[in-house]
Amino acid sequence: xxxxxxxxxxxxxxxxxxxxxxxxxxxxxxxxxxxxxxxxxxxxxxxxxxxxxxxxxxxxxxxxxxxxxxxxxxxxxxxxxxxxxxxxxxxxxxxxxxxxxxxxxxxxxxxxxxxxxxxxxxxxxxxxxxxxxxxxxxxxxxxxxxxxxxxxxxxxxxxxxxxxxxxxxxxxxxxxxxxxxxxxxxxxxxxxxxxxxxxxxxxxxxxxxxxxxxxxxxxxxxxxxxxxxxxxxxxxxxxxxxxxxxxxxxxxxxxxxxxxxxxxxxxxxxxxxxxxxxxxxxxxxxxxxxxxxxxxxxxxxxxxxxxxxxxxxxxxxxxxxxxxxxxxxxxxxxxxxxxxxxxxxxxxxxxxxxxxx
Amino acid sequence: xxxxxxxxxxxxxxxxxxxxxxxxxxxxxxxxxxxxxxxxxxxxxxxxxxxxxxxxxxxxxxxxxxxxxxxxxxxxxxxxxxxxxxxxxxxxxxxxxxxxxxxxxxxxxxxxxxxxxxxxxxxxxxxxxxxxxxxxxxxxxxxxxxxxxxxxxxxxxxxxxxxxxxxxxxxxxxxxxxxxxxxxxxxxxxxxxxxxxxxxxxxxxxxxxxxxxxxxxxxxx
Amino acid sequence: xxxxxxxxxxxxxxxxxxxxxxxxxxxxxxxxxxxxxxxxxxxxxxxxxxxxxxxxxxxxxxxxxxxxxxxxxxxxxxxxxxxxxxxxxxxxxxxxxxxxxxxxxxxxxxxxxxxxxxxxxxxxxxxxxxxxxxxxxxxxxxxxxxxxxxxxxxxxxxxxxxxxxxxxxxxxxxxxxxxxxxxxxxxxxxxxxxxxxxxxxxxxxxxxxxxxxxxxxxxxxxxxxxxxxxxxxxxxxxxxxxxxxxxxxxxxxxxxxxxxxxxxxxxxxxxxxxxxxxxxxxxxxxxxxx
Numbered sequence: 001x002x003x004x005x006x007x008x009x010x011x012x013x014x015x016x017x018x019x020x021x022x023x024x025x026x027x028x029x030x031x032x033x034x035x036x037x038x039x040x041x042x043x044x045x046x047x048x049x050x051x052x053x054x055x056x057x058x059x060x061x062x063x064x065x066x067x068x069x070x071x072x073x074x075x076x077x078x079x080x081x082x083x084x085x086x087x088x089x090x091x092x093x094x095x096x097x098x099x100x101x102x103x104x105x106x107x108x109x110x111x112x113x114x115x116x117x118x119x120x121x122x123x124x125x126x127x128x129x130x131x132x133x134x135x136x137x138x139x140x141x142x143x144x145x146x147x148x149x150x151x152x153x154x155x156x157x158x159x160x161x162x163x164x165x166x167x168x169x170x171x172x173x174x175x176x177x178x179x180x181x182x183x184x185x186x187x188x189x190x191x192x193x194x195x196x197x198x199x200x201x202x203x204x205x206x207x208x209x210x211x212x213x214x215x216x217x218x219x220x221x222x223x224x225x226x227x228x229x230x231x232x233x234x235x236x237x238x239x240x241x242x243x244x245x246x247x248x249x250x251x252x253x254x255x256x257x258x259x260x261x262x263x264x265x266x267x268x269x270x271x272x273x274x275x276x277x278x279x280x281x282x283x284x285x286x287x288x289x290x291x292x293x294x295x296x297x298x299x300x301x302x303x304x305x306x307x308x309x310x311x312x313x314x315x316x317x318x319x320x321x322x323x324x325x326x327x328x329x330x331x332x333x334x335x336x337x338x339x340x341x342x343x344x345x346x347x348x349x350x351x352x353x354x355x356x357x
Numbered sequence: 358x359x360x361x362x363x364x365x366x367x368x369x370x371x372x373x374x375x376x377x378x379x380x381x382x383x384x385x386x387x388x389x390x391x392x393x394x395x396x397x398x399x400x401x402x403x404x405x406x407x408x409x410x411x412x413x414x415x416x417x418x419x420x421x422x423x424x425x426x427x428x429x430x431x432x433x434x435x436x437x438x439x440x441x442x443x444x445x446x447x448x449x450x451x452x453x454x455x456x457x458x459x460x461x462x463x464x465x466x467x468x469x470x471x472x473x474x475x476x477x478x479x480x481x482x483x484x485x486x487x488x489x490x491x492x493x494x495x496x497x498x499x500x501x502x503x504x505x506x507x508x509x510x511x512x513x514x515x516x517x518x519x520x521x522x523x524x525x526x527x528x529x530x531x532x533x534x535x536x537x538x539x540x541x542x543x544x545x546x547x548x549x550x551x552x553x554x555x556x557x558x559x560x561x562x563x564x565x566x567x568x569x570x571x572x573x574x575x576x577x578x
Numbered sequence: 579x580x581x582x583x584x585x586x587x588x589x590x591x592x593x594x595x596x597x598x599x600x601x602x603x604x605x606x607x608x609x610x611x612x613x614x615x616x617x618x619x620x621x622x623x624x625x626x627x628x629x630x631x632x633x634x635x636x637x638x639x640x641x642x643x644x645x646x647x648x649x650x651x652x653x654x655x656x657x658x659x660x661x662x663x664x665x666x667x668x669x670x671x672x673x674x675x676x677x678x679x680x681x682x683x684x685x686x687x688x689x690x691x692x693x694x695x696x697x698x699x700x701x702x703x704x705x706x707x708x709x710x711x712x713x714x715x716x717x718x719x720x721x722x723x724x725x726x727x728x729x730x731x732x733x734x735x736x737x738x739x740x741x742x743x744x745x746x747x748x749x750x751x752x753x754x755x756x757x758x759x760x761x762x763x764x765x766x767x768x769x770x771x772x773x774x775x776x777x778x779x780x781x782x783x784x785x786x787x788x789x790x791x792x793x794x795x796x797x798x799x800x801x802x803x804x805x806x807x808x809x810x811x812x813x814x815x816x817x818x819x820x821x822x823x824x825x826x827x828x829x830x831x832x833x834x835x836x837x838x839x840x841x842x843x844x845x846x847x848x849x850x851x852x853x854x855x856x857x858x859x860x861x862x863x864x865x866x867x868x
Contacts, residue, residue, distance in 0.1 A: 129407065131404075161488050164399060351542070352547045353551045363675060442658075444658050576628060
């Protein structure tokens with residue numbers, strides 16, 4: 001009888017807990033479903049021509065073109081103050097200048113120098129399969145080809161597995177392991193970063209950190225391993241690395257370190273250059289860089305706020321900053337923000353785990 | 358407990374044998390189809406899909422464990438409630454904790470056996486095509502589906518054993534909401550961190566059917 | 579053996595009965611008679627532990643039914659209305675199942691009864707007739723050999739042959755071993771053959787609890803004709819039924835005393851007759867036709 005009472009008490013406790021959890025989850029969700037409205041973020045870029053940010057704001061069913069200091073532009077004027085972004089429109093209107101800031105510009109150079117870089121917490125925090133295709137960097141062909149194998153890095157070395165036969169290529173594995181060991185690589189790897197896709201113009205291989213946080217670049221050149229140990233500034237420990245293969249071929253990659261600094265790693269010299277950005281971590285902040293030969297517009301956004309930073313493309317110093325405009329919330333939405341909500345899907349990683357918003 | 362297992366086996370054996378066969382055939386179909394496609398298009402194509410597009414190739418099995426769990430509970434407990442046959446069990450000279458608990462344990466064990474068979478078959482078949490990292494990703498992605506089957510079984514037992522129709526509807530709503538949690542994301546391995554908690558929760562909710570039985574015993578219909 | 583005190587129960591707001599008390603002595607077969615809705619099934623459910631009374635208590639073997647130790651249920655045999663059993667089993671499987679719970683299980687008695695049924699050993703209970711199922715249920719009860727048997731409407735769905743068979747076997751089993759039985763049935767003729775005592779329930783209360791022999795010997799059905807229509811509000815006469823001035827009623831007074839009552843009340847009557855009637859007529863006489 002005693003056991004029965006304990007069991008029933010436990011059962012009722014579980015039921016109560018379940019009901020409370022479901023209420024904390026579903027009631028706020030219903031409230032938000034009924035009251036939340038879509039809020040558009042204005043498209044904003046830094047204009048080197050005006051020296052300030054310029055935005056496209058959707059108001060009264062129409063687009064308005066507004067500068068940071070309140071100056072209003074026509075659409076044609078807006079194209080002109082952002083020539084690197086709207087160069088195709090300017091070409092069509094025969095309004096593209098020959099030079100800008102003393103530098104000759106043409107469609108080819110603009111295309112080569114323009115780049116867009118995007119990173120989101122959901123992608124950074126995603127659990128990936130630790131198998132990576134190592135493309136041939138110098139095949140002599142214009143188009144890249146996917147390899148027939150993928151590699152994994154273990155505590156003992158690097159292993160290549162042939163995808164068709166699902167077997168280890170021991171010879172190739174030995175070759176590459178020895179190459180890494182010769183350069184002082186201490187297995188296993190901490191971080192492996194690269195773009196295992198043929199949808200790019202060339203291949204920069206992979207950036208790896210070993211068990212002592214030393215940085216390496218690994219490529220395959222005509223079937224043979226290419227390993228370069230990269231010297232880092234003192235105290236720099238990479239936390240997130242992004243191999244970049246932009247048309248301008250200026251950089252091997254971008255690196256966010258454990259002190260929330262952001263660096264570029266230059267091609268050729270393998271020099272580190274810090275970008276003057278406020279401290280941020282890609283694991284909780286999304287970053288978009290719209291860059292051209294003169295400036296970068298860096299957009300950093302997290303769950304609380306957003307910020308735009310204009311960076312000089314040459315010196316990588318900060319030019320200007322601007323907070324992203326906060327949407328005007330309705331009364332119901334403002335109340336909704338105060339209601340604690342139990343959620344299971346985190347926007348920071350695509351994982352399911354309960355947390356209170 | 359043996360007596361109850363014997364009784365439940367007599368009652369449900371065909372259901373569980375058919376379920377095991379059906380689920381294994383489904384697993385076989387999925388893996389054989391994959392083998393066939395690998396032969397046609399090359400395995401590398403599917404490796405790339407797994408590595409770059411988060412493909413897991415076994416989507417066909419997504420809701421199968423859930424449906425099996427629900428069906429197992431219905432097949433096992435609806436006959437008990439017809440003509441209030443459960444009175445026979447509750448009148449036996451043992452605590453209903455043992456009698457109903459044995460019945461639940463039987464169902465859970467049978468489902469666990471079937472699910473383990475499924476996962477083993479999948480693991481063996483997929484390992485012949487893919488590296489262990491890809492196979493473990495696929496199986497870890499499928500684990501919450503199978504756990505949902507066990508949870509669905511317990512929750513359906515809770516609903517079936519409830520003597521009052523209005524309460525059954527309420528229990529059904531609660532159960533649907535709980536089971537929704539198992540299907541919140543299609544991202545592979547999204548449940549890795551949550552799975553142990555969900556497993557513990559599934560064990561805890563095994564107590565819920567006893568609320569229904571206690572209500573039946575006190576005549577709350 | 580059974581003791582119920584001050585039982586009160588409601589279904590929602592509807593009162594079933596209030597302050598109901600009765601006992602069932604050891605070694606007696608007691609039948610619960612009552613019209614539909616008087617609380618017979620409620621009482622069976624209370625006794626078998628499937629209903630918690632609004633107030634009051636039921637005790638079996640001196641223990642509160644709601645708190646009874648599970649092991650004590652070995653001594654209570656329960657027959658559920660409709661002879662409900664596990665229909666997916668055959669007669670061997672069901673015997674094998676139940677035998678594990680009762681240390682004093684008597685397989686021989688069970689199989690002797692099953693031999694009479696002429697069913698195949700592997701025939702499922704679901705494929706048996708109602709009558710055969712009732713015998714299986716009886717066989718299981720007899721094999722269990724409990725001290726107390728609670729039978730809920732044991733004659734439901736049975737044809738006269740199987741009802742007679744059931745009653746004969748049950749009575750023989752119970753009387754030879756001094757068992758106590760508490761049962762209900764809609765077929766009162768069967769009850770008359772089987773039970774020693776009866777409780778007649780009316781809406782909300784017990785009308786009477788007496789040995790069947792007492793009722794058969796002391797209850798009279800009175801028939802007489804009124805000279806002119808009149809109301810018969812005489813407490814000694816139960817539910818008088820008047821049709822074309824012909825009265826049919828009943829009571830426990832001898833015929834002479836009954837006539838004396840009529841005269842004392844100034845009732846102008848003729849053609850008075852009194853006779854003993856079967857239990858069914860006694861029941862209808864005491865509870866009324868409607």
